[in-house]
Amino acid sequence: MAKITYITKEGESLVFEASSGSLMELAVKNKVPGIDGDCGGVCSCATCHVHVAPAYYEKLEAPSEIEADMLEFDDNVNEYSRLCCQIPVSDAVDGITVEVAN
Amino acid sequence: MRNMGVSDFPDAFKETREAKGVCPFNDQDDPVAMLLRFKDVRKSAHDYKSFISGAVPGRIVIPSEVNIRDTRQIPFEVDPPEHTEYRALVEDWFKRPFDSTYEAGLESIILSELEKVLKKGSCEAISELSLPIQSRALTLLLNIPLKEAETWISWGTHVFRSEDSNLDADKASILYDYIDAEIDRVIAQPDDSLYSVLLNSEYQGRKMTKEEVKGVLVLTFAGGRDTIINYLTNTMAYLGEHPEAMDQLRNNPALVNTAIEELVRYFSPLTHMGRVVAQEKEVCGHVAKEDTRISLCWASANRDEAVFENPNDVVLDRKMNPHVAFGFGTHKCLGATHARQLMKVFLRVFTQKVGKLTVVNAVENIEDWGEHQRKVGFDRLEIELNPIE
Ligand code: HEM
Numbered sequence: 001m002a003k004i005t006y007i008t009k010e011g012e013s014l015v016f017e018a019s020s021g022s023l024m025e026l027a028v029k030n031k032v033p034g035i036d037g038d039c040g041g042v043c044s045c046a047t048c049h050v051h052v053a054p055a056y057y058e059k060l061e062a063p064s065e066i067e068a069d070m071l072e073f074d075d076n077v078n079e080y081s082r083l084c085c086q087i088p089v090s091d092a093v094d095g096i097t098v099e100v101a102n
Numbered sequence: 103m104r105n106m107g108v109s110d111f112p113d114a115f116k117e118t119r120e121a122k123g124v125c126p127f128n129d130q131d132d133p134v135a136m137l138l139r140f141k142d143v144r145k146s147a148h149d150y151k152s153f154i155s156g157a158v159p160g161r162i163v164i165p166s167e168v169n170i171r172d173t174r175q176i177p178f179e180v181d182p183p184e185h186t187e188y189r190a191l192v193e194d195w196f197k198r199p200f201d202s203t204y205e206a207g208l209e210s211i212i213l214s215e216l217e218k219v220l221k222k223g224s225c226e227a228i229s230e231l232s233l234p235i236q237s238r239a240l241t242l243l244l245n246i247p248l249k250e251a252e253t254w255i256s257w258g259t260h261v262f263r264s265e266d267s268n269l270d271a272d273k274a275s276i277l278y279d280y281i282d283a284e285i286d287r288v289i290a291q292p293d294d295s296l297y298s299v300l301l302n303s304e305y306q307g308r309k310m311t312k313e314e315v316k317g318v319l320v321l322t323f324a325g326g327r328d329t330i331i332n333y334l335t336n337t338m339a340y341l342g343e344h345p346e347a348m349d350q351l352r353n354n355p356a357l358v359n360t361a362i363e364e365l366v367r368y369f370s371p372l373t374h375m376g377r378v379v380a381q382e383k384e385v386c387g388h389v390a391k392e393d394t395r396i397s398l399c400w401a402s403a404n405r406d407e408a409v410f411e412n413p414n415d416v417v418l419d420r421k422m423n424p425h426v427a428f429g430f431g432t433h434k435c436l437g438a439t440h441a442r443q444l445m446k447v448f449l450r451v452f453t454q455k456v457g458k459l460t461v462v463n464a465v466e467n468i469e470d471w472g473e474h475q476r477k478v479g480f481d482r483l484e485i486e487l488n489p490i491e
């Protein structure tokens with residue numbers, strides 16, 4: 001089980017646990033506002049854009065070229081931006097905090 | 103090489119995309135430079151300041167509709183910052199397809215259409231499945247009684263097109279007159295439809311005008327009609343030629359999530375959409391002069407080998423699929439949630455009820471873009487259906 005914290009645009013912290021799927025799927029299942037996951041996770045919609053807490057950003061595998069190109073054109077991009085459909089839930093991300101970007 | 107099957111949709115733009123990246127197309131003496139590469143399409147879709155949608159109404163549509171209409175389509179033919187405010191008014195409404203009651207509504211519409219043709223055993227797929235399903239599903243999006251769809255179905259597939267002309271003002275007026283009448287009816291008798299919601303919305307601190315409301319509604323009819331019809335019909339042709347895909351979808355329900363994205367990439371029901379150049383700009387070695395047109399060719403971008411592995415294969419479980427079939431950036435499709443949900447439910451119901459689909463006869467719909475001919479769908483698709491054992 002990994003514990004994931006989402007911070008919404010309103011500044012609310014929502015904490016959920018899961019052992020599989022992606023951070024996008026967990027957020028959609030729990031209706032986290034601002035994460036729609038329109039494309040189901042194939043990297044085509046950017047409605048799952050988050051800012052990862054810096055301490056965790058480094059621990060993640062670097063984004064693929066497709067993800068990076070997608071982010072290049074989205075609003076509110078910063079150096080900690082990720083499309084969270086590309087972040088699998090695993091022990092490696094236990095305790096991670098991500099902030100909804102849009 | 104194997105023979106072209108009815109469900110093969112060739113990449114019409116390959117040579118020009120690779121050699122030049124831009125393709126000139128002359129449309130009613132207002133030429134268009136079609137951008138064919140994925141990177142250029144996305145970059146230019148994002149650059150709404152250089153490449154605008156808020157030109158003379160009808161000019162960004164190809165073929166141009168400047169001569170057949172004056173109504174500005176909203177939010178489609180407006181740029182930020184106005185676009186942002188209009189779009190915010192309707193964004194939540196267009197997310198209703200996520201609700202479980204909406205999904206149940208789609209399921210019952212699709213089931214009842216499918217059961218009708220399963221009883222007959224054969225049908226023409228566009229007029230007996232795609233069109234009625236598209237029309238009835240639209241009543242859910244507008245939140246109006248199901249029976250209203252009968253009127254739209256009676257218009258046939260080409261509401262705007264007549265036998266001898268692709269751009270027929272008389273035919274287009276059927277839709278405008280209908281929407282005018284509906285708006286007046288709802289003003290007299292408010293309800294909880296999209297019409298009422300729009301009539302009660304405020305834009306820049308004042309009520310939306312009738313003309314603006316019409317501009318939004320006409321788009322839900324125009325943008326969501328042929329696109330959905332082709333998406334459904336082409337998918338049936340695909341399932342007919344790929345019984346193994348029917349089995350996979352039936353046995354692995356989670357596969358629909360990637361399958362709907364892959365099918366919309368492969369079919370790209372909207373080939374391209376235009377923009378007017380606001381300030382001279384170079385794209386892909388082409389100088390786009392002020393007040394000329396470019397187009398963003400979603401269909402070509404979606405086959406770009408620089409981005410997609412085996413772009414001409416349908417890979418139902420394609421994991422990375424950054425397609426632009428629903429557009430990209432500011433004007434990305436507002437109806438995409440509805441379209442995706444409709445397709446998801448359609449695949450689920452279809453594979454549960456139908457054991458075998460056979461294409462008996464197909465008449466292809468080939469678009470003509472000057473040098474390039476692109477198959478976008480069918481004018482007729484006669485099929486036989488066998489219920490699941
Ligand atoms: C498979 C089905 C569909 C496809 C492939 C599709 C494709 C597209 C594309 C490519 C765009 C971008 C146009 C541009 O950038 O200029 C777009 C915009 C739009 N579509 Fe769709 N569409 C589909 C279904 C629908 C449906 C069902 C509706 C509504 C009933 C709809 C309403 C709209 C609207 C309102 C816009 C303009 C959004 C804006 O300007 O902000 N579409 N669509």
Ligand code: HEM
Nearest residue numbers: 262263268269270274320324325328329371372373467479
């Ligand atoms: C009031 C607004 C609109 C009018 C009057 C209109 C009119 C037309 C006309 C005349 C055609 C036939 C063109 C031809 O055969 O070459 C057509 C086809 C088409 N339109 Fe529109 N259009 C409108 C808006 C839109 C929008 C906003 C979209 C998408 C976002 C769209 C998507 C399509 C597609 C995909 C086709 C091709 C269908 C096919 O050939 O099977 N239309 N439309």
Ligand code: FES
Nearest residue numbers: 039043045046085
């Ligand atoms: S869910 Fe669409 S890009 Fe992540």
